[in-house]
Amino acid sequence: MSVSRTVRLMANAPGMDAIVITNDGEPFLDSSFWYVTEQNSGCFEDSFAIIRADGSMDVLVNILEEETARTGKGNVLVYHDRAELEKYFRESLKGCHKIGFNTHSATYGQVQGILKMAGGVRDVADAGKAIAATEAVKDAREIAAIRRACTISSTVAKELPDYLAEGVSEREVAARMDARMRELGGTGNAFDTIAAFGPDSSQPHCMPGDYKLKQGDTALFDFGTKYDRYCSDMTRTVFLGQPSEQMKRMYEVVRQAQLAGIDEYHDGADAASADLAARKLIDASEFKGRFIHSFGHGIGMDIHQPIYVSPRSQQKLAAGNVVSAEPGVYLPGIGGVRIEDTVLITKDGCERLTSFPHELTVV
Amino acid sequence: MSVSRTVRLMANAPGMDAIVITNDGEPFLDSSFWYVTEQNSGCFEDSFAIIRADGSMDVLVNILEEETARTGKGNVLVYHDRAELEKYFRESLKGCHKIGFNTHSATYGQVQGILKMAGGVRDVADAGKAIAATEAVKDAREIAAIRRACTISSTVAKELPDYLAEGVSEREVAARMDARMRELGGTGNAFDTIAAFGPDSSQPHCMPGDYKLKQGDTALFDFGTKYDRYCSDMTRTVFLGQPSEQMKRMYEVVRQAQLAGIDEYHDGADAASADLAARKLIDASEFKGRFIHSFGHGIGMDIHQPIYVSPRSQQKLAAGNVVSAEPGVYLPGIGGVRIEDTVLITKDGCERLTSFPHELTVV
Numbered sequence: 001m002s003v004s005r006t007v008r009l010m011a012n013a014p015g016m017d018a019i020v021i022t023n024d025g026e027p028f029l030d031s032s033f034w035y036v037t038e039q040n041s042g043c044f045e046d047s048f049a050i051i052r053a054d055g056s057m058d059v060l061v062n063i064l065e066e067e068t069a070r071t072g073k074g075n076v077l078v079y080h081d082r083a084e085l086e087k088y089f090r091e092s093l094k095g096c097h098k099i100g101f102n103t104h105s106a107t108y109g110q111v112q113g114i115l116k117m118a119g120g121v122r123d124v125a126d127a128g129k130a131i132a133a134t135e136a137v138k139d140a141r142e143i144a145a146i147r148r149a150c151t152i153s154s155t156v157a158k159e160l161p162d163y164l165a166e167g168v169s170e171r172e173v174a175a176r177m178d179a180r181m182r183e184l185g186g187t188g189n190a191f192d193t194i195a196a197f198g199p200d201s202s203q204p205h206c207m208p209g210d211y212k213l214k215q216g217d218t219a220l221f222d223f224g225t226k227y228d229r230y231c232s233d234m235t236r237t238v239f240l241g242q243p244s245e246q247m248k249r250m251y252e253v254v255r256q257a258q259l260a261g262i263d264e265y266h267d268g269a270d271a272a273s274a275d276l277a278a279r280k281l282i283d284a285s286e287f288k289g290r291f292i293h294s295f296g297h298g299i300g301m302d303i304h305q306p307i308y309v310s311p312r313s314q315q316k317l318a319a320g321n322v323v324s325a326e327p328g329v330y331l332p333g334i335g336g337v338r339i340e341d342t343v344l345i346t347k348d349g350c351e352r353l354t355s356f357p358h359e360l361t362v363v
Numbered sequence: 364m365s366v367s368r369t370v371r372l373m374a375n376a377p378g379m380d381a382i383v384i385t386n387d388g389e390p391f392l393d394s395s396f397w398y399v400t401e402q403n404s405g406c407f408e409d410s411f412a413i414i415r416a417d418g419s420m421d422v423l424v425n426i427l428e429e430e431t432a433r434t435g436k437g438n439v440l441v442y443h444d445r446a447e448l449e450k451y452f453r454e455s456l457k458g459c460h461k462i463g464f465n466t467h468s469a470t471y472g473q474v475q476g477i478l479k480m481a482g483g484v485r486d487v488a489d490a491g492k493a494i495a496a497t498e499a500v501k502d503a504r505e506i507a508a509i510r511r512a513c514t515i516s517s518t519v520a521k522e523l524p525d526y527l528a529e530g531v532s533e534r535e536v537a538a539r540m541d542a543r544m545r546e547l548g549g550t551g552n553a554f555d556t557i558a559a560f561g562p563d564s565s566q567p568h569c570m571p572g573d574y575k576l577k578q579g580d581t582a583l584f585d586f587g588t589k590y591d592r593y594c595s596d597m598t599r600t601v602f603l604g605q606p607s608e609q610m611k612r613m614y615e616v617v618r619q620a621q622l623a624g625i626d627e628y629h630d631g632a633d634a635a636s637a638d639l640a641a642r643k644l645i646d647a648s649e650f651k652g653r654f655i656h657s658f659g660h661g662i663g664m665d666i667h668q669p670i671y672v673s674p675r676s677q678q679k680l681a682a683g684n685v686v687s688a689e690p691g692v693y694l695p696g697i698g699g700v701r702i703e704d705t706v707l708i709t710k711d712g713c714e715r716l717t718s719f720p721h722e723l724t725v726v
Contacts, residue, residue, distance in 0.1 A: 025667050026666060027392070028390075028391065041570045041572070042568060042570065043570075045568075064567050064568055064655065064656060065568060067565075068566060068568065068569070103470060103471040103472035103475070104387060104470050104472040104473075105391060106470060107467050107468060107469060107471065108464060108471045108473075108487075109467045109489070110471075112466070126472070128472070171550070175545040175546060178551075182538040182541055188555060189551070203430050204427050205405060205427055205431065206431070207405065209404070292427065293427060302390070304389060332430065
């Protein structure tokens with residue numbers, strides 16, 4: 001039998017007597033709650049998972065979540081009011097002094113409230129790294145879910161040229177992409193779809209608006225779906241009619257940069273290597289300094305998980321990590337190109353989980 | 364000229380020298396950031412709005428957000444690294460001792476990180492109530508956006524019977540609803556659509572699964588869309604074929620409870636009154652004790668804003684508030700009924716912004 005997630009988590013958290021994972025209301029929910037309880041349903045607002053050093057776990061939920069909670073792991077305790085919640089916290093954390101929180105997802109109010117409810121003297125520890133380290137290595141079930149999400153969004157990526165014609169708006173294409181991902185079995189967007197045409201494509205985080213596609217425009221799409229709570233993430237850039245020589249060259253530089261970065265992806269590699277390889281190639285071109293973000297990030301139940309594929313990253317990659325590979329070049333007022341795949345790190349190298357034609361596509 | 368949002372905010376925050384609104388990464392974004400900057404685009408990860416007592420505002424963003432940030436309010440400061448961010452924090456918070464945070468959205472890590480960057484001795488104050496009070500009263504532009512979101516989801520609510528037939532799954536209907544809301548101009552789900560058939564309908568927060576609709580089943584749908592970042596929220600419960608006498612009676616009790624609650628909605632009313640009126644009616648029926656949540660909540664850019672229409676609420680309603688009206692009755696293993704509208708509080712009473720046939724609907 002494989003070691004349970006909670007036991008692995010606590011092995012990554014030496015010195016902590018317990019880890020408390022908290023969910024406030026939507027959108028302040030922590031995907032780690034679903035990770036440790038090993039289920040994929042439920043809202044779990046105002047719910048808490050308390051994992052003690054031995055890996056045992058209490059799951060505190062209100063009555064709205066009771067039925068769903070019982071389908072997951074952990075000892076489910078249903079509270080009916082604040083006093084009962086307080087009682088459960090005191091009991092669950094009995095003898096625990098150093099309490100880890102996911103301080104990058106738990107709200108300030110939640111942490112303060114739990115410390116008050118638990119009473120006694122407690123030390124707050126940052127369990128973020130322990131949680132990230134545990135979640136970074138995906139198991140077979142998780143990889144299967146991500147693979148399915150990637151297959152769904154890849155289908156849409158391949159269909160994209162069919163959605164484009166002069167006069168169609170960013171908003172219309174984004175809506176069609178989202179609907180199609182749902183139709184193909186996706187359970188919802190992994191994040192708000194980016195569809196950016198013409199000069200809008202130079203804003204890496206542009207939201208789709210009323211801009212209508214014109215001949216010669218760049219059309220950049222960054223999107224992903226969820227499947228069983230797991231995300232895919234990909235970017236395809238295409239052109240309506242012949243692009244300028246500058247944009248053609250930009251596309252080729254970004255494409256080569258992605259290949260150079262992906263070449264560095266393997267078990268045991270420095271995460272920074274992939275970024276630096278891609279950046280070196282871009283900075284040796286006329287687009288020097290125009291790659292203004294990182295090469296990649298971790299992907300899981302959250303679209304951004306804390307694996308940083310950036311120039312200064314100190315992390316090492318391991319088999320089972322799932323990361324993006326997304327170099328880009330942006331010229332304000334002119335346009336941008338980004339090419340992105342979701343990639344699984346393997347023992348021998350890596351595997352792209354997304355697929356679409358990477359060569360220059362003119363619609 | 365009307366008083367700016369930041370001036371109104373600080374008037375609600377006596378004693379605070381500044382309020383810092385923080386965005387971490389997706390999904391830990393605070394809609395208040397978009398509220399104070401008065402824009403509806405951008406991702407604004409790792410971005411901060413600093414509002415001083417006089418209502419002046421600095422907006423700290425990284426280079427990815429620069430172009431978008433400049434389309435909104437506030438003095439935009441672009442940081443290129445941590446050292447520069449730290450410098451801006453020190454300068455923006457010069458002379459400010461009592462710093463308000465939205466402690467129910469700012470993460471513990473963000474608050475600690477900002478205090479460290481700002482340096483000096485600072486007091487943390489909870490600005491949550493000040494922000495909530497400011498955002499609770501919607502202006503004409505906000506109401507127009509909510510009204511549009513409500514019109515979109517109401518169209519889907521009216522079409523719902525056409526989506527239903529024996530053998531269709533919860534997941535399929537939810538996907539169709541979501542696609543249709545997008546097609547009608549919605550910019551994304553306000554929350555994950557709930558579609559719960561038969562016994563699943565007794566779980567108030569059930570996520571759509573593979574259950575297939577059968578004759579005699581209850582079909583409960585809780586859904587909403589966003590438009591210009593603002594949400595709609597509504598629930599319609601219908602039946603495939605004749606329901607049992609018990610379910611018919613349940614439907615009628617919930618329908619009457621909603622009317623009783625909505626009758627209490629007006630400027631100056633105690634928020635608790637609406638809940639108590641609905642609850643009294645349900646508790647006088649054979650479904651006593653089966654209304655296991657609150658009657659309503661505030662609605663805005665977040666699907667749950669802190670107006671609590673619950674038995675113990677101490678809040679008063681005011682013209683310009685937008686709240687849900689959503690009584691429900693749940694019998695585990697049998698089924699549940701919930702009926703919900705989005706409602707605008709007005710000077711004289713209230714106005715339902717959502718619309719659909721409220722009488723018992725047998726498909």
